Amino acid sequence: MASAAEQLASNLNWGAIGRATELKKRLWFTLGALVVFRFGAYIPVPGVDPAALAEIFAQNAGGIAGLLDVFSGGSIGRMSILALSIMPYISASIIMQILTTVVPTLEALKKEGEAGRKKINQYTRYGTVILAAFQAYAISAGLESQIATAGPVVIDPGVFFRFVTVVTLVGGTLFLMWLGEQITARGVGNGISLIIFAGIVAALPGALIQTLELGRTGALSALFIIALIVGVAAVVAVVVFVETAQRRIVVQYPKRQVGNRMYGGEASHLPLKINTAGVIPPIFASSLLLFPATIASFQGNTGEAGWVQWIATWLGHGQPLYLLSYVGLIVFFCFFYTTVVFNPVDTADNLKKNGGFVPGIRPGKNTAEYLEYILNRLTAVGALYLSAVCILPELLIARGGVPFYFGGTSLLIVVSVTLDTVTQVQSHLLAHQYEGLIKKARLRGKAR
Structure with missing residues (x-):
């Protein structure tokens, strides 16, 4: 069986995708979900002045805002409804993984199998809401204190703006969490990783143009x-x-x-x-x-x-x-x-x-x-x-002076997710070829 699997895997080719109906549906679903994610990255949070925000963000691009902007595909720089991206969910997942090694109750849940994993995933979602709400409130309070030469970043600061910002950003994170789970279940690859991958790749052309522009002006040889x-x-x-x-x-x-x-x-x-x-x-x-x-x-x-x-x-x-x-x-x-x-x-x-x-x-x-x-x-x-x-x-x-998008972390994420996605596609192609062999064997058996 192992030798047959290795032989089939060595004969895999991308032309077989056209004959794999289930795989094509998964690929189209993944592509459509990522397009929805990119559309959401351009919907701004209400009450923010775009010109003033761009000026303030340019001043703070070298800090953690620049790093998070890489993972969010530019959503933080535009302060879109998806500005927090999927990072609160990733942070909550990592915290839960650490807690399962030090908290006996969670460690016992982990060993209970599927039921325990579902319970841990539920706790992870609760943690995501808490982290996202905390970060969203910090962002709203920070934006109210920022004043650019074009004027204040927040047009009408106050409790209502903070409430709307928190609800909007938390809702955006929960939507991405749901979208990532749908990609994992109905698409190809790990949905959370693909969302981060799409954000980085979407910003790479702009970073390349910026680098070439620096070369044209003489800033870079x-x-x-x-x-x-x-x-x-x-x-x-x-x-x-x-x-x-x-x-x-x-x-x-x-x-x-x-x-x-x-x-x-x-x-x-x-x-x-x-x-x-x-x-x-x-x-x-x-x-x-x-x-x-x-x-x-x-x-x-x-x-x-x-x-x-x-x-x-x-x-x-x-x-x-x-x-x-x-x-x-x-x-x-x-x-x-x-x-x-x-x-x-x-x-x-x-x-x-x-x-x-x-x-x-x-x-x-x-x-x-x-x-x-x-x-x-x-x-x-x-x-x-x-x-x-x-x-x-x-x-x-x-x-x-190379743009942030050429950082090692970005390259690691892009290459790792690409390898994982290709592996997933090959697995589906392999399963499709196995199904074809089984159908042929059944037809031969009936013919006899």
Whole structure:
């Protein structure tokens, strides 16, 4: 069976999509949902002056607002109804994953199977509403305090504006959460990841035009732009190679006799990715480091200065302290989040319950220690890889004035989601080919 699957997978071609009716429906549904998401990104929040907002955002683009604007596809810069994007849901999901490892009640729910997962998902949705409401209120209060040369950002500040903004932004986040779940169930790939992917990709043409414009005006040399394109291609190649790389640990299952037949005895493997944590470490590290810059920019508007301003100066893009802190936080979150998503003890117990064992390693505690040893080595390599991919673009952004959209986190998300989506499409094509083989076998059986 495995050899047949590998043979079919090697013969997959994109021309088969035209014959896969179910896959075409899923692709069209995914495309339509992403188009709806992009339309929503241009519907503004009521009561905001676009000209004044654009001026204020241009001043604060180097802070966390610029980072979040990347993930929201420009929705924050336009202050659309989808300005919060899907980030509150992602934050709530990460918090719930962490809590399931430290709270016994949630850990027990996680082990209950489908019913427990549904309960945890419900708690995640409640957390999303709370985080989104908190962030929306902070945004509304922050907008009321901003005054540009064109006038105040909020046309009519007050309780009514804050209420409308909170309801609108929370509703936008919940809509995207629902849309992402629909894409996952009825479309292709992970819906939440595809929404972030669509936001980044939608802004890439503008970033490319901005870069070429800098070259036309002489701010960037033609040689630098060519080197930038080559560098981006090289980073993409490295990301593809590392994200698809695996350390396969051989798992052997013993033979057992049932009646007159022997079952089992086959060897399988346990795949461990080099970068188990994914894009979570750079996202968290960037957010933490950009908070001082964002707070300092708001203080600058009010004419105040203090220790936050001093920290923001030393933690600016390209500064040595910023780069060192960025690498340190990425390494920390790589190891921390890996322990959250992969538990060697649980994996070893599951192997033991199913009769599997790693050759040369005793089941149980010894297997867990062996898996933890391998995982720590892989995580160290993955942390170095993430640090290199994220630091090089940071230097380009700081020293070369390259737009934020060419950052390492953006490239990681785009490449990772693309690989995942292609894998999903190949899985559906493989299932379609299996269905075709089954139908042919049935027709031959009837003909006989």
